[in-house]
Amino acid sequence: MDYISIINKYYPEENALRHILLTHSRSVADMALRIAERHPELHLDTRFVEEAAMLHDIGIFMCDAPGIECYGKEPYIRHGIIGANLLRGEGFPAHARVCERHTGAGITLKEIIRQDLPLPQMDFLPETLEEKLICYADKFFSKTHLDRTRTVEQAEQSLVRFGKEGVERFRQWVALFS
Numbered sequence: 001m002d003y004i005s006i007i008n009k010y011y012p013e014e015n016a017l018r019h020i021l022l023t024h025s026r027s028v029a030d031m032a033l034r035i036a037e038r039h040p041e042l043h044l045d046t047r048f049v050e051e052a053a054m055l056h057d058i059g060i061f062m063c064d065a066p067g068i069e070c071y072g073k074e075p076y077i078r079h080g081i082i083g084a085n086l087l088r089g090e091g092f093p094a095h096a097r098v099c100e101r102h103t104g105a106g107i108t109l110k111e112i113i114r115q116d117l118p119l120p121q122m123d124f125l126p127e128t129l130e131e132k133l134i135c136y137a138d139k140f141f142s143k144t145h146l147d148r149t150r151t152v153e154q155a156e157q158s159l160v161r162f163g164k165e166g167v168e169r170f171r172q173w174v175a176l177f178s
Contacts, residue, residue, distance in 0.1 A: 006055060006090055007054070017070060021057055024057065028137045029049070033046060035137065102135040140155055
């Protein structure tokens with residue numbers, strides 16, 4: 001099964017939510033692929049990058065986020081965990097890791113405990129270069145303003161709520177991927 005088939009399975013109707021998911025994910029994928037092209041020395045798996053970027057938010061439909069047409073019951077912060085569970089069920093464990101590790105600049109167990117987040121008690125940090133790249137590219141695009149690209153400074157500001165460690169990780173990625 002390819003990523004389009006998975007999207008079609010969970011988002012079968014042409015509606016606002018599918019449009020938001022596809023537009024946002026395509027923006028993230030395109031940025032990640034441009035970065036990969038500029039950095040051949042990183043030996044990134046571009047096929048995987050495109051697939052995983054297109055699927056990183058697959059779990060949003062089960063979350064409660066009316067501003068982006070999501071009318072599920074789960075807190076939005078769980079969309080990565082939900083997506084990871086869906087993709088593991090589809091037989092895509094590497095893609096699932098991208099889902100569960102892309103929120104913020106990754107979330108540590110310490111931050112989960114400190115903020116009492118409704119997430120499993122473990123670190124959710126991007127580890128592979130591909131995971132880091134997709135997480136990085138995702139920070140430049142919101143699902144509420146599909147026509148805008150954030151600056152590095154705006155992306156950093158969006159990470160502050162997850163703690164200083166996430167901002168520092170993001171700054172390392174700026175140096176790596178710029």
